[in-house]
Amino acid sequence: MERLRQQAEALLTDALRQITAYPELHRLQAGLKQALADLDGPMRVAIVGKLKAGKSTLMNAFLGEQKVPTGATEMTFNVNWFRYAETPEITVVFKNGQQTVCNFEELQDLTIRNSNKGDFIRNIKHINVGYPNELLRKFHLIDTPGLDSFYEVDAKNTLDFLGIGSDEIEKWTMSAAGDADAIVYLFSRTLSEYDLSVLRRFHGGVSQMNATNSIGVLTRVDDYFPQEQDAIGKARDIIDSTANEQAVLKKLFYTIKPICGILALGAQTMTREDFALLKRIAAFPAEILDRSVWRKGKEAFITRSFDTLPDFPVKEERARLAGKLGMYGIKLACDKIREGVDYEGVKKYLFEESGVEHLRQILISHFGNRSFIIKLSKSLRDLQKICFMARQGVSGKASEHVEDVEAKIASLIAKRHEFRELQVLRLYYEQALPFNEQEVRWILAVTGEWGGSIFQRLDMPEGAAFEELQKQAEQRMNYFQKKARTSFFMNRQAQDAASTIADSFALLLQHLKQINSF
Template identity: 40%
Template structure:
């Protein structure tokens, strides 16, 4: 096998050459600018858009993922603008306007809530905003830029009159903005909520249109939010288990499987509330924990009963405090906190940690990091190549002479990159797997996901070995896997054309891993020989 150049280095070299070729071509100035943008995008954190119908819990989830309350949430408010969250050492806020001649305005961080929600007196100003850039020193933003979208128009009967009037005035505009941002993002978290009794068909309608053509299992994850509310059903003991049943039922639908890698249930309100739990909240919970179990169970059967002003005589917590803790954690969170405190947990930090474990957010955060993060370069590059190809077809109609020759050459070089880079062949195999086209067993599917980067991009992670695995331990595994898939690729009796083609790609994947390990072994041997010389 000939020595290969790492993808990132080859992409950089290609952009450098293309930018040099277009630098002094006035007819290609717009194309040169696009190339500059694309190159910057490759080196920037991945853009993940949070998309869903208005009131689906987007801001609540974002706060939970960031482990801090970053943007405002509410029961009737609708987020007006795009919030683009980026990493910076110091918190900062900058407002960009739809009128490109209007310069951006710096704002204080304390003004974010007023700029995000829709108080009537600020509507004209809020509607003039294109997006709000929110910079903060949150570690997850080093890996991802998070784009919090206004939301897609909903027609749910349970929407308040206030929300319905708002949607009649601005719903279409916010939907169009949200769809555009979803199309421009590298990856999408699509949020939706579904009651236990709600029909699948009603929920599936929400997936038609907004994500069409933009979402695939490689770049989209569905999130079933507000699973906390399942706790109000007397027949449900564990909302997360019920949420998993709903999600798995949806994933059985072909139109859903074509869109999402998976659908993951979360208790969004509890996740946000547990991470912003204060000492005052802990005091309220400690007083509630003094109630006998039978009395607390009676009090916490329904939210209306828990916050009832007449339930005062034997309860050491005022109605205002009960409302405050229910708003912070939801009734499900209050019930969990009662059990945890009575099991011996007495510190705010420990209680918050234990509550968070019940929400599914830690697992979702890890899923986002592994499924998106380990393939970020490839996903970003795929988006960039689409943009370059689209621009090429628009430009070539009106160019001629040297400018057209340069454009054709650059387009051909980027096409060649995509056709010869093995990583794109792996991505095609992954797509075929998600579309159900491959006849692999469970063990083979696990190896496919690992070798294409689901667990990480190091040789050890792609071989499903621990981080401590040595080169001597990895080489025999790589050889065994390469030989297995080589045999699989030549087994024409038990495999269809797509499966055989996929097995051929995976054979080369393990061959490349083996090559890297052997080169590393040679390098270390030479280094040792030099030390003992």
């Protein structure tokens, strides 16, 4: 991958030098500069979804702190871009290109609509938030306004940021700075027609959304409680049925996972005082709590009197717990306390049950293992679009230079094996490749879906004998070479995919032979 990075850097640097003397190509120059800056930067992951899908709650759960404002009303007004920084910092980027630095404590006032800084906020393009969180070393996380916001400008801000706004062609001429490399799409309860219409636009639009760079998330699963005692299990059933009914989802998402953001955040911020309150509730028999507390719902839990239950927490204490954990979280915590689990154990259990840690690991493994190639692919294809638009407005030497830059980009994409592998993965997730279960397993392994070690890429146990690794690599290379040559009933793209995977095993075999030569 380092060799590819060097080639890309050389290409972009040379292209920028080539067009510097042409001011009419300023947008292409900006795109090249941004692509260069992005080579070594973290992957950019946008959290996207409808109003009240739980985007800000998930952001807080990822960060482990209440940093993004949430509430019963529409809160997020601008695109908020979270990056790693040693000390908390905020930079506001305005639509006219100007910037200003603000105190971190001002984030909520800058973000929510009912702020007293209305005119100031309306001129904001996005907010850069620097924060010392380890996940932000790997990814830039972008919190976005609801796609179906009551306020049209909010939805437009999000769609424009993702490159699928109404003025798509103009967006092609802009730098890749405002586009995400990957998307986490949130929906609650079920996918609405609006969700599906947005996803179709993603799939066919300039955002390049597909299963290699997109994950679906069913949020707010605690809403299924108390009608469903196993809220997470119910969510998994809904995901299965939804995926079966909507074939487009299998083409768009690498996976769809259920999460409970409020439970994840509550688990991470739970205090010992909160735990003491939970213990007082858990002291009552499970059947009494089920009949008199859980089934009554959140509002009754907070507001009603529990005079028949001595030492039951008072209203203010119950409101604090419900706001922090939700009713489902309180019930799960009480069940564990009744089993004798201590404070740290309950926190760990609730966080695991929330699904957020599993989602975070998927981000790291699926995106992280190939973040560079996904980022570079996105940058180069964005540059191709900028080149296309640039050629429409220039002539002479400037046009020739643009064509040359465009040809070099196309050549790099065509020649580098990493881009061919990424295309195979995309076709697989779009269910466009007629391979059997064993072939698919080999394909996913060798392309790094389960990790980058030799053992993982050959789907073999750690410590397998070197001779066996070499034997398997050679056998699978020969297998896919033969499949590419003799599978008359496969279409051209399936044959090309088989040839690409044969080359993947050939490169792996070459690497093994080099190791053996030492």
